[in-house]
Amino acid sequence: MAIATGTVEGHRPKQTSFEVERIREDFPILKRKIRGKPLIYLDNAATSQKPQVVIDAITRYYSAANANIHRGVHYLSEQATAAYEAARAKVRAHLNAREDREIIFVRGTTEAINLVAYSYGRKHVKKGDEIIVSAMEHHSNIVPWQMLCEEKGARLRVIPMNDDGELLLDEYEKLLGPHTRIVAVNHVSNALGTVNPVRKIIEMAHAHGARVLIDGAQSVPHLPVDVQDLDSDFYVFSGHKVFGPTGIGAVYGKASLLESMPPFMGGGDMIRTVTFEKTTYNDLPYKFEAGTPYIAGGIGLGTAIDYIGQLDLSAIAAYEHDLLEYATRAVSGLGGIRIIGTAREKASVLSFVMDGVHPHDIGTIVDREGVAIRTGHHCAQPVMKRFGIPATARASFAFYNTKEEVDALVRALLKVREIIK
Amino acid sequence: MSDLGDLYQQVILDHNRSPRNFGKLADANRQAEGYNPLCGDHFTVYLKVENGVIQDVGFQGSGCAISKASSSLMSAFLKGKTQEEAEKLFQTFHEMVMGKLSEPERLESLGKLVALSGVCDYPARVKCASLAWHAMIAALKGESREVSTE
Numbered sequence: 001m002a003i004a005t006g007t008v009e010g011h012r013p014k015q016t017s018f019e020v021e022r023i024r025e026d027f028p029i030l031k032r033k034i035r036g037k038p039l040i041y042l043d044n045a046a047t048s049q050k051p052q053v054v055i056d057a058i059t060r061y062y063s064a065a066n067a068n069i070h071r072g073v074h075y076l077s078e079q080a081t082a083a084y085e086a087a088r089a090k091v092r093a094h095l096n097a098r099e100d101r102e103i104i105f106v107r108g109t110t111e112a113i114n115l116v117a118y119s120y121g122r123k124h125v126k127k128g129d130e131i132i133v134s135a136m137e138h139h140s141n142i143v144p145w146q147m148l149c150e151e152k153g154a155r156l157r158v159i160p161m162n163d164d165g166e167l168l169l170d171e172y173e174k175l176l177g178p179h180t181r182i183v184a185v186n187h188v189s190n191a192l193g194t195v196n197p198v199r200k201i202i203e204m205a206h207a208h209g210a211r212v213l214i215d216g217a218q219s220v221p222h223l224p225v226d227v228q229d230l231d232s233d234f235y236v237f238s239g240h241k242v243f244g245p246t247g248i249g250a251v252y253g254k255a256s257l258l259e260s261m262p263p264f265m266g267g268g269d270m271i272r273t274v275t276f277e278k279t280t281y282n283d284l285p286y287k288f289e290a291g292t293p294y295i296a297g298g299i300g301l302g303t304a305i306d307y308i309g310q311l312d313l314s315a316i317a318a319y320e321h322d323l324l325e326y327a328t329r330a331v332s333g334l335g336g337i338r339i340i341g342t343a344r345e346k347a348s349v350l351s352f353v354m355d356g357v358h359p360h361d362i363g364t365i366v367d368r369e370g371v372a373i374r375t376g377h378h379c380a381q382p383v384m385k386r387f388g389i390p391a392t393a394r395a396s397f398a399f400y401n402t403k404e405e406v407d408a409l410v411r412a413l414l415k416v417r418e419i420i421k
Numbered sequence: 422m423s424d425l426g427d428l429y430q431q432v433i434l435d436h437n438r439s440p441r442n443f444g445k446l447a448d449a450n451r452q453a454e455g456y457n458p459l460c461g462d463h464f465t466v467y468l469k470v471e472n473g474v475i476q477d478v479g480f481q482g483s484g485c486a487i488s489k490a491s492s493s494l495m496s497a498f499l500k501g502k503t504q505e506e507a508e509k510l511f512q513t514f515h516e517m518v519m520g521k522l523s524e525p526e527r528l529e530s531l532g533k534l535v536a537l538s539g540v541c542d543y544p545a546r547v548k549c550a551s552l553a554w555h556a557m558i559a560a561l562k563g564e565s566r567e568v569s570t571e
Contacts, residue, residue, distance in 0.1 A: 358485035360460045361429075364543060368425050376460050390461030390483060419429050420437070420486055 018315035024400050026051040026307075037370030040405045045190050045218060045349055045396030046374050047240045050304070054244060057303035061296045068292055070269055084295050087302025088285070091250050094305045095235060096226040099255055101284040105293055108249035109217040110140040112236030113184070115251055115288060116213050117144035119261040120234075121182060124211075127153035130179040132210075134159040134167055134196070135386055136189040139379045141215045145184055159185070161386065165192035165341040173204060180210040187219035191380040191392070192341030193324075193349025195223070199230050206231065211257070217241055221398065222320060222347045224313060227252050239297060244304035248297030251288070258284050265290040316399045320348060323397050327406045331395075334413055340392050351378075351392040354413070357420045359393040365419055366412035373409070427539035428546070429486065432494075437486040442496035446479030451563060455482075455556030457548055462488045466496075466556040473504050475561075480553060487537070487546050492553035494534050504561055510534075511554050517541065518550045 024030050027049045032039045041049060061083065067076035069084050091103045106112045121144075125131065131145045135158050142156075149156045157180075159172045167185075176183075183205040187198050202212045216225060216237040227235045232252070239248040253261075263270055263281055267290030272280045281287045327350050331337055336355035354362060363375035374394045377384045384390060395409055446452075446467035454465045462484030469477040478496040483489075495514075499507055513530055516522040520541030528535055540550045 358460075358483075358489075360462075360485035360546070360549065361487070364428070364546060365425060377458075384461065390463070419425060420434065 018312055018319050018399070020319070020400065020402055023311075024402075026053070027400055028052055028055070030400060034370040034372070035368060040369075040371045040408050042395040042397060042401065042405065042409060043372045043374045044221070044398040044401075045241070045378075045394065047246065048221060048243050048398055049400070050243055050245070050300075051307050053307055054300050054303045058245060058296045058300045061299050066296075069295055070286070080295055083302075084293070084298045087298040087305075090302040090305045090309075091252075094220075094225075094309070095252050096228055097252050098228065102252055102255050102258065104251040104253065104258070104285045104288040105298055106236075106249050106251055106288075107247050107294070108238040108240065109138075109215060109236050112249055112251040113140055113213065113215065114144045115264045116234050116236070116253070117148045119264045119288070120211070120253075120257065121145070121148040122151070123260075123262060125149075125152045125154050125181045128179060129154040129181045130157050130175075130177070131155070132157045132159060132172070132175050132180060132183045132185075132205075134185045135161045136165060136167070136192055136194060136196075136380065136383050137184070137186055138190050138215065138217070139381070141184050141186060141213075142382070145182070154181070155179075158382075161194075164343050165189065165194045165383075166343045167194075167196055167201075169197070169200065169204070172201065176204060176208045176210065178208070180205065180208050182213065183210050184213040184215065186215040186217070187225070188216075188222065188347050188349075189341065189380075189383070190218050190349065191351055191378040191383045191394070192343065193346040193351065193396075194341060194343040195219070195345035195347050197345075198232070202231055202233075218348070223317070233257055239301035239304065242301075242304055243307060244301035245294075245297045248294050248301050250301075255284060258288070261288075263290065264288050267291045269293075311399070320397060320399055323401060323403065323406065324348060324350065326403055327395060327397070327409070330406055330410045331413065334410065334417075336417075340387050340389065348398070349394060349396045351394045353389055353392055354416065357416055359391040361420055362393045362413070362416050365416045366409065369408065369412035369415060371405075371409050371412045428543055430536045430539065432533060432536040433486060433490040436490035436493040440480075440489055440493035442477075442479050442493065443481065444479055445481055446477055448477070449479065451560040453556045453559035455552040455559075457484070457488070457552055460485065460549070462549060462552055464488065464492050464553050464556060466492070466553055466560050468557065468560050470504065470561070475499050475502050475504070475507060478557075484552065485546075485549050487540060487549040488552050491534075491537055491550045494536065495553050495557065498532060498534055499557070507561060508558065511558055514554060515551055518547050 029049050065079045067080040069081040088100050088103050092100050157175045159167050205212045211233040213234040214232045220237040221242045235252040240246040270290040338353050340351040359375035376391050449467035451468040456463050464482035467479040478499050480492045513527050518540045537550050
């Protein structure tokens with residue numbers, strides 16, 4: 001039954017093409033009016049909206065199947081456990097991991113990176129070692145590594161980028177060496193939209209015996225990800241950016257690595273036996289899942305993955321690519337605009353600054369037109385510094401956005417020009 | 422619903438375009454930095470205080486139209502005010518931008534600064550309007566540290 005697995009199979013046949021109007025029907029919030037105007041939601045890199053099936057799955061869980069998992073022998077507990085574990089299997093399949101136990105549920109990308117830094121990092125990084133991140137990381141893929149370096153006396157190295165926002169692989173090669181323990185890089189930059197050549201980055205790190213964590217927060221919503229093909233050691237993402245609930249995300253880790261790592265948090269569910277003398281830990285993935293998890297969130301995420309699974313992903317990728325190109329042309333065409341992030345390979349993100357207008361003022365004015373964009377440093381202050389700007393305005397797209405919405409953004413930007421002369 | 426014109430009043434746009442007292446004050450004897458890490462607004466406020474009276478004000482930095490205009494209007498308004506008056510004005514100003522001014526007649530004491538009253542309808546922008554004021558108070562108190570709106 002639907003509750004037990006959180007599935008939307010049978011919801012409708014797999015789509016073979018892409019009809020945006022039909023997709024929009026699935027997202028109730030898109031019918032909302034903001035200040036009397038239709039909502040134009042272009043802040044998908046911050047969080048995506050949720051389809052009705054995800055909202056329903058969470059409601060169904062709480063109204064018909066709520067119980068704690070992995071504990072009770074009663075019917076509801078078994079049902080909840082089955083649904084939660086089914087969600088894990090869906091995440092595994094979506095990332096093409098080998099085994100379900102390689103998927104660990106966490107709160108989101110930030111917790112995921114902290115888990116790897118704390119558990120793998122503390123065990124394997126020693127004084128004099130080096131950890132490599134890139135110049136375009138989100139703070140969540142900088143700070144946990146900085147904390148680890150500080151604790152261990154290790155050194156943080158940074159892969160530089162060019163003016164288009166592309167990583168310089170030649171410089172990266174020079175950074176790699178016998179001291180490199182971990183390389184942590186995002187697949188898609190949240191501030192610039194750059195799609196990084198992570199397969200190459202991983203291959204180069206492996207040639208030096210280093211392990212690699214890929215921050216997939218911005219890639220999983222837009223690109224197919226195959227962790228086996230990438231040969232990624234760790235791959236992490238957040239549920240709420242892939243049309244699932246906030247507060248749930250996952251770490252993929254190679255089983256052999258996860259096996260060798262100490263627990264991240266101690267508590268219930270992560271143990272096999274506890275005495276006051278000694279505790280033995282549970283098997284993967286439970287070793288890393290102390291305490292009652294966000295069961296409804298896991299089920300919601302599983303449903304979100306089912307939802308995107310029944311769409312035509314290659315048609316979506318083509319549509320999003322087209323939309324981003326259209327938006328880039330339209331916004332650039334206004335004049336007095338500088339696009340921040342002009343890499344050849346980009347996904348979803350259009351960051352820009354406008355001559356003589358601070359991004360914050362852009363954000364406030366376009367909001368009055370019902371257009372939701374993000375303004376600020378996007379938790380990537382080093383990126384802002386690299387481009388010599390305090391902040392950008394950022395429109396970020398999902399497959400439910402349309403060219404008409406881009407046109408509305410452009411009209412709103414004209415209004416900005418009109419007001420701030 | 423408030424109109425954007427209530428926020429971006431002409432006087433604000435004017436002070437944004439041509440900020441008054443912009444630049445480092447050579448003979449300042451007090452200064453403090455204000456930083457809003459959320460949006461990157463960053464200003465340094467310079468004061469020349471003699472015998473408890475603010476003789477001169479300058480400011481430097483970058484930020485949005487609201488923060489820049491607020492800094493500029495403040496710099497012009499504070500000249501000649503006593504330390505005590507400045508602190509009182511800060512109170513009134515802060516209550517105004519928060520939309521919590523208990524006695525509307527106190528608005529009069531703010532002069533041109535009333536142009537920033539529209540900010541109270543934009544909660545996300547209150548920090549922009551008050552940034553330079555926090556720095557100014559820190560400077561008056563002789564705190565040379567950076568003040569943050571966070």
